[in-house]
Amino acid sequence: xxxxxxxxxSFGNLGRHKVRTALSAVGVTVGILTxxxxxxxxxxxxxxxxxxxxSAGLETIRVHPATEERTAFNQFAEPxxxxxxxxxxxxxxxxxxxxxxVVPQVHMPWSLNVSLKIDEELSPVSVGEASWGVGEPFSQxxxxxxxxxxxxxxxxxxxVSTSALNSLGYExxxxxxxxxxEVALVLKAPRGDTQTFPLRLVGVIDVKYGFDGPYFDxxxxxxxxxxxxxxxxxxxxxxxxxxxxxxxxxxASLNDAIQIIEEFEEQGFxxxxxxxxxxxxxxxxxxxQTMLGSxxxxxxxxxxxxxxxxxxxxxxxxxxxxxxxxxxxxxPGDIRVLFMAEAALIGMLGGVVxxxxxxxxxxxxxxxxxxxxxxxxxxxxxxxxxxxxxxxALALAFATVVGLLAGLYPAARAARLDPLEALRYE
Amino acid sequence: xxxxxxAVGLTRRxxxxxxxxxxxxxxDLTIAREEFVALVGPSGSGKSTVxxxxxxxxxxxxxxxxxxxxxxxxxxxRTLTRHRRQHVGFVFQSFNLLPRLTxxxxxxxxxxxxxxxxxxxxxxxxxxxxxxxLGPRLAHRPTQLxxxxxxxxxxxxxxxxxxxxxxxxxxxxxLDTAIGAEIMSLLRELNQEEGLTLLVVTHDPEVxxxxxxxxxxxxxxVEL
Numbered sequence: 001x002x003x004x005x006x007x008x009x010s011f012g013n014l015g016r017h018k019v020r021t022a023l024s025a026v027g028v029t030v031g032i033l034t035x036x037x038x039x040x041x042x043x044x045x046x047x048x049x050x051x052x053x054x055s056a057g058l059e060t061i062r063v064h065p066a067t068e069e070r071t072a073f074n075q076f077a078e079p080x081x082x083x084x085x086x087x088x089x090x091x092x093x094x095x096x097x098x099x100x101x102v103v104p105q106v107h108m109p110w111s112l113n114v115s116l117k118i119d120e121e122l123s124p125v126s127v128g129e130a131s132w133g134v135g136e137p138f139s140q141x142x143x144x145x146x147x148x149x150x151x152x153x154x155x156x157x158x159x160v161s162t163s164a165l166n167s168l169g170y171e172x173x174x175x176x177x178x179x180x181x182e183v184a185l186v187l188k189a190p191r192g193d194t195q196t197f198p199l200r201l202v203g204v205i206d207v208k209y210g211f212d213g214p215y216f217d218x219x220x221x222x223x224x225x226x227x228x229x230x231x232x233x234x235x236x237x238x239x240x241x242x243x244x245x246x247x248x249x250x251x252a253s254l255n256d257a258i259q260i261i262e263e264f265e266e267q268g269f270x271x272x273x274x275x276x277x278x279x280x281x282x283x284x285x286x287x288x289q290t291m292l293g294s295x296x297x298x299x300x301x302x303x304x305x306x307x308x309x310x311x312x313x314x315x316x317x318x319x320x321x322x323x324x325x326x327x328x329x330x331x332p333g334d335i336r337v338l339f340m341a342e343a344a345l346i347g348m349l350g351g352v353v354x355x356x357x358x359x360x361x362x363x364x365x366x367x368x369x370x371x372x373x374x375x376x377x378x379x380x381x382x383x384x385x386x387x388x389x390x391x392x393a394l395a396l397a398f399a400t401v402v403g404l405l406a407g408l409y410p411a412a413r414a415a416r417l418d419p420l421e422a423l424r425y426e
Numbered sequence: 427x428x429x430x431x432x433a434v435g436l437t438r439r440x441x442x443x444x445x446x447x448x449x450x451x452x453x454d455l456t457i458a459r460e461e462f463v464a465l466v467g468p469s470g471s472g473k474s475t476v477x478x479x480x481x482x483x484x485x486x487x488x489x490x491x492x493x494x495x496x497x498x499x500x501x502x503x504r505t506l507t508r509h510r511r512q513h514v515g516f517v518f519q520s521f522n523l524l525p526r527l528t529x530x531x532x533x534x535x536x537x538x539x540x541x542x543x544x545x546x547x548x549x550x551x552x553x554x555x556x557x558x559x560l561g562p563r564l565a566h567r568p569t570q571l572x573x574x575x576x577x578x579x580x581x582x583x584x585x586x587x588x589x590x591x592x593x594x595x596x597x598x599x600x601l602d603t604a605i606g607a608e609i610m611s612l613l614r615e616l617n618q619e620e621g622l623t624l625l626v627v628t629h630d631p632e633v634x635x636x637x638x639x640x641x642x643x644x645x646x647x648v649e650l
Contacts, residue, residue, distance in 0.1 A: 001538055001539060001541065002541065004544075005538050005544070009538075012526070016526060320522075321524060323522075324522045324524065325535075325539075326483075326507075326510070327481075327483060327510060327516050327522070328510070328511075328516070328535060328536040328539070328583065328587075329507065329510050329511030329512075329536045329539045329540065329587065330507075330539045331503075331504070331507040331539070332503055332507070334539050419483050420478060420483050420484050423483075423518070423522070
């Protein structure tokens with residue numbers, strides 16, 4: 001029997017029972033559709049992550065002070081810092097040739113009670129360091145709508161969001177006119193003291209809220225943040241004994257970044273860079289893909305039982321036909337191959353529909369997600385589901401193999417039938 | 427004399443419930459080339475068993491079968507398949523055509539398993555269907571044919587592999603007398619004109635009358 005004969009015969013046999021063939025194939029379709037959709041999501045998201053990270057710059061390193069390990073005795077307390085980011089360290093790093101930019105960061109306490117004061121009017125705001133300019137992945141840099149952003153070692157300057165100005169009654173031109181004016185941040189500590197910090201308003205930003213908070217209504221430089229914090233905790237020497245909260249270092253090149261990461265780690269600092277994050281993310285994506293793929297695998301396993309059932313039924317129904325074929329010269333091998341081919345074909349048909357369905361579903365979901373994000377006012381571009389050629393090829397091969405495996409037992413049964421008994425079968 | 431079939435001491439014992447049934451108890455049979463032999467006997471006499479053993483659909487409990495001087499041997503499945511494919515053609519009482527195939531496809535089917543290219547298969551099938559008088563019926567399916575026509579298709583299918591021997595088990599059993607006579611005439615004609623060797627199993631003396639020689643079986647033994 002040639003391959004062509006085999007294909008023709010199998011198609012003919014399956015064509016006799018179109019509904020049954022289709023129903024048996026549905027299981028495979030569901031399985032393959034799940035696998036293709038899930039894997040294409042994995043591929044797409046991974047590509048998207050790599051793209052975002054590359055554009056954000058893998059040269060950026062974030063250094064944190066080392067802290068005491070948490071034990072049963074201190075697990076609810078703020079961990080004590082063991083290796084500090086001192087001003088000397090900042091100066092030392094800043095002097096290096098392989099470093100382009102160094103930004104020390106001071107994190108504000110979450111309990112900070114602070115208001116923006118313009119012309120004796122007060123409005124509560126959130127204050128923090130500007131995140132833009134140092135390459136943050138996934139975040140939309142807040143858009144500067146008037147004036148300028150903070151310089152690296154800004155002192156006595158503040159940038160305020162449009163919404164904060166709105167709540168004080170400044171809109172449009174009135175807001176723009178505030179640039180260069182003296183404003184103030186007013187802190188009110190739980191101990192009852194109130195302190196006013198006069199600052200010059202240099203810029204107005206339009207804060208876009210996305211996946212990656214926190215976004216602040218007002219940005220001040222590290223020196224001013226430190227002053228606010230020192231007053232809040234009533235601790236003028238806070239920099240000496242706690243150091244900065246973080247240090248963002250942008251290396252001249254990726255190789256320099258790797259070198260610098262090693263040096264910091266030797267000194268005991270906790271270092272995170274996009275590079276290490278990317279590696280971790282890649283690893284978790286593989287795990288995620290495997291897990292999601294397994295769901296499809298389970299569906300395929302169930303589908304293969306369905307195909308096996310269909311083929312066993314088919315062998316029963318065609319017992320007499322098998323007898324005839326054997327009488328006119330078909331070998332057990334011919335019979336086996338015929339039934340295996342039919343089972344494989346059911347698998348393949350299900351696979352084709354599943355692969356096309358998975359591809360279309362991916363396209364639809366891409367559009368759907370972007371539409372949802374637009375509706376949520378989150379500007380983000382990208383493709384989340386990517387169906388590649390190898391994914392389709394793999395899915396089809398897998399579907400066919402599932403069919404083949406399902407056909408093994410029924411085909412062996414058909415091949416083993418005794419021709420005489422088969423001919424007598426009614 | 428050119429011998430096509432030689433069977434010696436054929437026995438066949440079937441298991442039945444706790445005991446055994448001896449369908450054949452030592453049958454000897456020789457068929458010469460171009461001979462037309464009728465195998466007759468009452469039902470249960472073992473006629474069909476002899477036919478199945480010679481055709482390689484069944485294996486004897488003891489005894490040997492030679493086809494064209496070669497022993498059908500201890501008979502592994504592969505040898506039996508080759509034997510059915512190359513040496514014998516079967517015609518059954520109930521025609522046993524595949525209902526979804528046309529007459530032409532049914533006749534061509536055995537050649538598919540011997541690996542003959544499709545074009546050639548179809549040409550041979552058409553020639554044989556012409557020969558049995560079904561030239562205009564090539565594209566008909568069995569359900570569109572009369573029972574006599576169906577048996578003609580079956581005969582053409584049995585002949586398509588150019589077998590040394592045609593085995594027919596009650597070929598007229600499902601046909602009325604007139605059509606049965608037509609089929610027997612066709613077989614006789616093939617025997618006379620093409621030199622086809624024939625073994626026909628029947629219980630009907632009218633059918634046996636077409637044969638050169640009649641062998642009678644009773645209780646699994648040849649009646650002398």
